[in-house]
Amino acid sequence: MGKRERRRKRERAKRQRSVPTAVVTEFPPAAPRIRVIVQADQPAEAREIALKYWEVAEDGKWARTVASIGEQQAVSMTATSASHAVLLGSLCASCDEPIRVPNRSWAVKVGGPNLDRRSGTYLCPECSEVQEQERLHRRQAEAEAAQAVQKQEEARAAERDRKIAELIAREGATSSSESSLPGDASLGLSLYIALVNHAAYRADKPLPSVTEVAPAGWTGDSTTDGEAFLDLYRAHLVAIAAETPVEAFVVSDEDDGVRFYRTEARWRLVGSAAFTTATAESITAYLVTGHGPGAHEARQSLAGLVERMETINVISYLDGLLTKKYDYPPVPEGRRQELADVVKKGLAAGYTPGQMICFAWRAADSAAGWKERNAHMGPAEASSGAVTILNGKIDNAIELHHAIPEYDSPRWHQQPLALGALREVNAEARRIRDRAVIDACAVCDHQGLSETDTGTLVRCLHAPDPRQDGAANV
Numbered sequence: 001m002g003k004r005e006r007r008r009k010r011e012r013a014k015r016q017r018s019v020p021t022a023v024v025t026e027f028p029p030a031a032p033r034i035r036v037i038v039q040a041d042q043p044a045e046a047r048e049i050a051l052k053y054w055e056v057a058e059d060g061k062w063a064r065t066v067a068s069i070g071e072q073q074a075v076s077m078t079a080t081s082a083s084h085a086v087l088l089g090s091l092c093a094s095c096d097e098p099i100r101v102p103n104r105s106w107a108v109k110v111g112g113p114n115l116d117r118r119s120g121t122y123l124c125p126e127c128s129e130v131q132e133q134e135r136l137h138r139r140q141a142e143a144e145a146a147q148a149v150q151k152q153e154e155a156r157a158a159e160r161d162r163k164i165a166e167l168i169a170r171e172g173a174t175s176s177s178e179s180s181l182p183g184d185a186s187l188g189l190s191l192y193i194a195l196v197n198h199a200a201y202r203a204d205k206p207l208p209s210v211t212e213v214a215p216a217g218w219t220g221d222s223t224t225d226g227e228a229f230l231d232l233y234r235a236h237l238v239a240i241a242a243e244t245p246v247e248a249f250v251v252s253d254e255d256d257g258v259r260f261y262r263t264e265a266r267w268r269l270v271g272s273a274a275f276t277t278a279t280a281e282s283i284t285a286y287l288v289t290g291h292g293p294g295a296h297e298a299r300q301s302l303a304g305l306v307e308r309m310e311t312i313n314v315i316s317y318l319d320g321l322l323t324k325k326y327d328y329p330p331v332p333e334g335r336r337q338e339l340a341d342v343v344k345k346g347l348a349a350g351y352t353p354g355q356m357i358c359f360a361w362r363a364a365d366s367a368a369g370w371k372e373r374n375a376h377m378g379p380a381e382a383s384s385g386a387v388t389i390l391n392g393k394i395d396n397a398i399e400l401h402h403a404i405p406e407y408d409s410p411r412w413h414q415q416p417l418a419l420g421a422l423r424e425v426n427a428e429a430r431r432i433r434d435r436a437v438i439d440a441c442a443v444c445d446h447q448g449l450s451e452t453d454t455g456t457l458v459r460c461l462h463a464p465d466p467r468q469d470g471a472a473n474v
């Protein structure tokens with residue numbers, strides 16, 4: 001090589017270095033599917049590798065495997081860092097421009113195995129970026145909206161809390177000056193006596209909610225309990241206790257209304273202990289000795305309530321025996337009405353609650369013995385059989401005047417909370433109207449009325465009764 005020639009070569013090389021241009025080639029040359037762009041200023045070796053890497057045959061398949069070019073990883077790295085390709089037949093789903101790909105696997109992913117798939121869901125890098133931006137914006141907007149909703153929710157919750165607190169404050173301010181008595185037919189009238197009794201031994205504690213004392217509850221079922229409490233609430237004899245859980249309230253968003261679930265509220269008795277005791281005593285006196293149709297109606301309402309409670313009490317005791325002691329199912333649904341009738345018959349025949357407990361105990365015991373002797377009998381049949389047996393035992397006792405002992409119900413058995421107190425009031429109301437008691441009394445006339453010092457006729461209590469101070473304490 002001559003001197004001049006060497007200089008030209010040097011200058012050419014210098015020019016190439018100083019004004020680098022990218023190498024652009026398309027494959028296959030006859031009907032190009034892919035355009036390869038090798039960056040300027042790449043060494044010849046890298047350029048060669050890149051072109052071999054991207055070369056495509058007539059059918060759109062790669063002209064050669066990567067392994068045939070050289071060590072795979074090195075070839076891929078060199079080719080992809082020195083060049084990229086554009087798929088001439090695969091257009092961006094957004095802008096319709098040919099899509100640029102960084103390596104073979106992306107090329108196939110976008111363009112298909114023959115690099116000729118026209119459309120798809122792929123985007124060119126620019127559009128991807130735009131979409132990514134849009135997605136980011138959307139996400140931000142969503143986050144802001146969610147935050148706004150959360151703030152709104154918090155504000156609503158605070159508003160709810162405020163309304164509930166206001167209601168509880170109002171309830172706390174309810175005073176006995178507003179109190180009246182519920183109507184004669186209301187079970188609340190009777191229940192109040194039981195509530196005052198109950199509260200006497202748990203000072204400063206709210207009365208539990210109906211749900212908390214279910215299923216036996218105060219009167220034997222939650223519906224009756226709830227109605228009785230509502231009557232007392234309207235009469236301002238009970239108020240919602242501050243200890244009521246917030247879930248018991250339903251707050252209206254539209255107005256200032258706060259409602260509550262009558263079975264979920266905890267209660268306090270309105271007024272001082274002296275007031276509640278005096279009120280309970282006057283209700284008791286009204287029920288026992290009151291004159292007129294109103295008092296009569298109240299007494300009937302009490303008698304009906306006590307009968308229901310006694311019946312429910314015996315039924316639930318029998319169910320408890322069958323399930324707890326014998327591991328049988330409770331009395332089947334189809335026979336419960338009949339069971340109630342059998343229990344009512346026993347009570348109407350004059351058997352005491354303790355005797356009814358004895359009957360139930362014996363019925364369950366006999367049913368279990370019967371099942372033991374009959375291998376084919378299942379537990380459900382034994383539970384059902386207990387009803388038949390109970391009926392037979394009561395009929396027998398009535399007919400043959402059997403002496404039946406009184407049993408105490410066991411500790412696992414929960415009787416309606418109001419039963420003890422109201423049973424007593426009811427018994428007293430009946431006793432002083434009992435024909436035999438009136439006839440035996442030396443103080444009153446044949447209607448059970450006696451005259452006070454001032455000459456008015458009152459219902460005689462037929463003393464001596466150690467709890468009552470003679471006949472004239474009405």
Ligand SMILES: [Zn+2]
Nearest residue numbers: 092095124127
């Ligand atoms: Zn695009």
Ligand SMILES: [Zn+2]
Nearest residue numbers: 441444460462
């Ligand atoms: Zn008398």
